[in-house]
Amino acid sequence: MMAAAKGGSALALAACMVTAWAGGLDSLEAFVRTARSGRADFTQVVTAPGREGQPARSKTSSGTFEFSRPDRFRFVYRKPFEQSIVADGKTLWLHDADLNQVTARKQSQVLGSTPAALIASAPDLRALQAEFALADAPGRDGLDWVLATPRGKDSALQSVRVGLRGGELAALEILDSFGQRSVLTFSRFELNPLLSGQIFEFKAPAGADVIRQ
Numbered sequence: 001m002m003a004a005a006k007g008g009s010a011l012a013l014a015a016c017m018v019t020a021w022a023g024g025l026d027s028l029e030a031f032v033r034t035a036r037s038g039r040a041d042f043t044q045v046v047t048a049p050g051r052e053g054q055p056a057r058s059k060t061s062s063g064t065f066e067f068s069r070p071d072r073f074r075f076v077y078r079k080p081f082e083q084s085i086v087a088d089g090k091t092l093w094l095h096d097a098d099l100n101q102v103t104a105r106k107q108s109q110v111l112g113s114t115p116a117a118l119i120a121s122a123p124d125l126r127a128l129q130a131e132f133a134l135a136d137a138p139g140r141d142g143l144d145w146v147l148a149t150p151r152g153k154d155s156a157l158q159s160v161r162v163g164l165r166g167g168e169l170a171a172l173e174i175l176d177s178f179g180q181r182s183v184l185t186f187s188r189f190e191l192n193p194l195l196s197g198q199i200f201e202f203k204a205p206a207g208a209d210v211i212r213q
Contacts, residue, residue, distance in 0.1 A: 028146045030167050031164055032122060032128065034191075036068070036192055037067060037192050037194075037195050038065075038066070038169065038191060039193050040189040041063070041064055041186070041188050042062065042063060042184050042187070043187075044060065044062070044184045045059070045183045046061075048179075049180065061081070062079050063077040064078070065186065066195060068195050068197075069123060071107065072087055072200040074087070087107050087121070088202055090108075091107055092111065095202070095205070100209065101210075101211070102209065103212075104212045115160050118160060118172075119172065130151075131150065131152070132149060132151060132160075133149045134147070141171075145162065146162045146164075148160045156176055157174065157176055157177065158175040158177055159174075159175050167191075169186050170189070172184040
């Protein structure tokens with residue numbers, strides 16, 4: 001009887017764990033389906049792996065993020081340095097204000113297996129699954145989590161974890177192929193705000209060095 005009771009408890013615990021972990025993919029699917037646009041503040045902490053016995057080093061930046069599915073988004077870094085990443089539907093623009101340098105790349109060639117595809121550009125979950133292997137991850141910090149692993153062997157990423165709360169984007173944890181970890185946390189998230197198309201237009205500042213790749 002005792003063994004049976006223990007076995008029953010273990011099964012019940014396992015069932016509870018499965019239930020707790022089952023929300024990640026469902027939450028991501030709901031987010032991709034319902035979030036046609038969004039706006040939020042973000043904080044990003046990038047931690048590089050330590051070298052030759054030295055401790056890992058971290059740097060923090062912050063700014064704003066906006067997107068409009070299926071192919072427009074804008075990250076604006078305001079602190080500690082000004083930098084913008086804008087996707088206008090055809091071109092991905094990267095502007096470094098300090099260097100007054102702009103890099104332009106064809107959007108269709110660079111977004112498929114990036115974190116931006118997960119949160120801002122994919123039209124549906126099926127499109128994401130073509131680029132990423134998606135799996136539920138254990139819930140923590142009050143969030144539902146999805147582990148996304150790029151399918152491409154030449155991807156610059158090892159993995160991306162997406163954290164969602166109540167159908168809203170809350171966090172991204174990005175591990176690149178060099179072992180560098182970037183953690184973005186989002187606050188004041190607005191679901192489906194009315195965004196002007198002009199905010200996703202980019203014009204290189206006067207005198208900027210424009211590099212097209």
